Amino acid sequence: MxxxxxxxxxxxxxxxxxxxxxxxxxxxxxxxxxxxxxxxxxxxxxxxxxxxxxxxxxxxxxxxxxxxxxxxxxxxxxxxxxxxxxxxxxxxxxxxxxxNAAAVAEQAVALLLACAKSVVTLDHRMRTGHWDKATHKSVELEGRTVGVIGLGAIGLRFAKVADAMGMRVLGFDPFAKDLPTHIEAVDLDTIWRSADAISLHCPLTPDNARLLDASTLSACKRGVIVVNTARGGLIDEAALLDAVRSGQVAGAGLDSFAVEPMTAPHPFHDEPRIVLSPHIGGVTAxxxxxxxxxxxxxxxxxxxxxxxxxxxxxxxxxxxxxx
Missing domain, CATH: 3.40.50.720 (NAD(P)-binding Rossmann-like Domain)
Known part of the structure; x- marks a missing residue:
């Protein structure tokens, strides 16, 4: 049989x-x-x-x-x-x-730090013979505010690390209960208005598709950092690229994309302030x-x-x- x-x-x-x-x-x-x-x-x-x-x-x-x-x-x-x-x-x-909560949360932290500290750009500059110590200033995350959208296992881990770095943590998740004291539950408008960085950790649903679009990005603080290790459909990619080029978004760290695998050429490839990884946040041994x-x-x-x-x-x- x-x-x-x-x-x-x-x-x-x-x-x-x-x-x-x-x-x-x-x-x-x-x-x-x-x-x-x-x-x-x-x-x-x-x-x-x-x-x-x-x-x-x-x-x-x-x-x-x-x-x-x-x-x-x-x-x-x-x-x-x-x-x-x-x-x-x-x-x-x-x-x-x-x-895969630990793996993805670590990737989100890595992308946040890569954007705040210009890791990829400075690495490239040094490999082409430059020494930018006198001219470059990175972003210090201690004392800054991060908005965490989605407070499941991954979002909670990310928030814990952010709190340990001395960041103020705002969180939005209509289904989350009994949040730890280091997360301040707020609405999305408060996150757009207050966050110096935003990290997405929510599932993609018909209700939140393109959650970050031209309208919500324009409502954010100028110079915000955007991190997405969740689903690419949460972001209007054309609007994000425009926001990065205008300086409204200082940098973006992306591990998920609207179409995967990403095919070359892609508009993100020519933007050094967007750090890319091929949806490998959860891919560890x-x-x-x-x-x-x-x-x-x-x-x-x-x-x-x-x-x-x-x-x-x-x-x-x-x-x-x-x-």
Whole structure:
């Protein structure tokens, strides 16, 4: 009798996670699978679970896998999964919340410091023979105000480091409760008005897409630093570039982009005050294991409790889904 299948939308999974999935056949989609690739693999293997690393998982993939019971994110952000379609079909969506929190928070701190201290620009200047000690002044973060938007595991870690550096921490998250005393809960208008730096740590939703646009950026303090290690869709990239060029934004540290992977040439490439990294905030050796293990355990937990359950028929489920 053939084993049930777990489809991984990537080329690999941590050995520790694979060990947990020993009772299943694990199928890998490859390094850069497309949505069509995922649908084809679902048609071929009818997985009971999908562990999502790359690409999107939409209704077509779900309908191609009648046995599918759970979609488990290898990380915390589930915006690449059609959650409405999954709910309509009785498929659970779970995430490895907090598994990469330390890694992403550290990347956000690194990008903040890189912008405040002109790390990339000064490195380039020195390599081309310049010594700017007499002319360059960096930004001192102690005593400055940082606005943290999104106070989940990552945002809270970032805020703790910012507080340790002597920064005043303003936080916005309508769902956060029992915040530590070093975070002052405020509304977004207060963050735009008061923050010397803004760090994004919220999920991307239809309500907050392009949260930072020409209007909100113009409401910010002149010379604000923007950091984004969350999702690229939170920022209107053209508006951010204009704001950097005008000096309204002093610098931006970005690990997430509207279109990934970023293709060259890109308008950001010619702007030295924008520091770029290829969405690797959560990509560390430790986080790779933590996310893989959490994704596998989450999938197995759903499969175990649903062993005797039934999935909603796709046709019936579709009638209740919004158009």
């Amino acid at each position: 053939s084993r049930a299948v777990v489809l991984v939308t990537g080329a690999d999974l941590a050995a520790e996670a694979l060990a947990l999935l020993g009772d299943y056949e694990v199928v890998f989609a490859g390094k850069t699978p497309t949505e069509d690739d995922i649908v084809a693999l679902c048609q071929r293997h009818d997985p009971s679970a999908i562990i999502v690393r790359y690409s999107k998982v939409g209704a077509a993939a779900m309908d191609a896998a009648p046995s599918l019971k759970v979609i488990s994110k290898h990380g915390s952000g589930t915006d690449t999964i059609d959650k409405v379609a999954a709910k309509a079909r009785g498929i659970e969506v779970v995430a490895a919340v907090g598994a 430790d986080a790779y294991v933590k996310m893989g293990v959490a994704a596998a355990r989450n999938a197995l937990a759903v499969l175990a409790k649903g062993a005797t359950g039934s999935r909603a028929p796709a046709a019936a489920a579709a009638t209740g889904a919004p158009s």
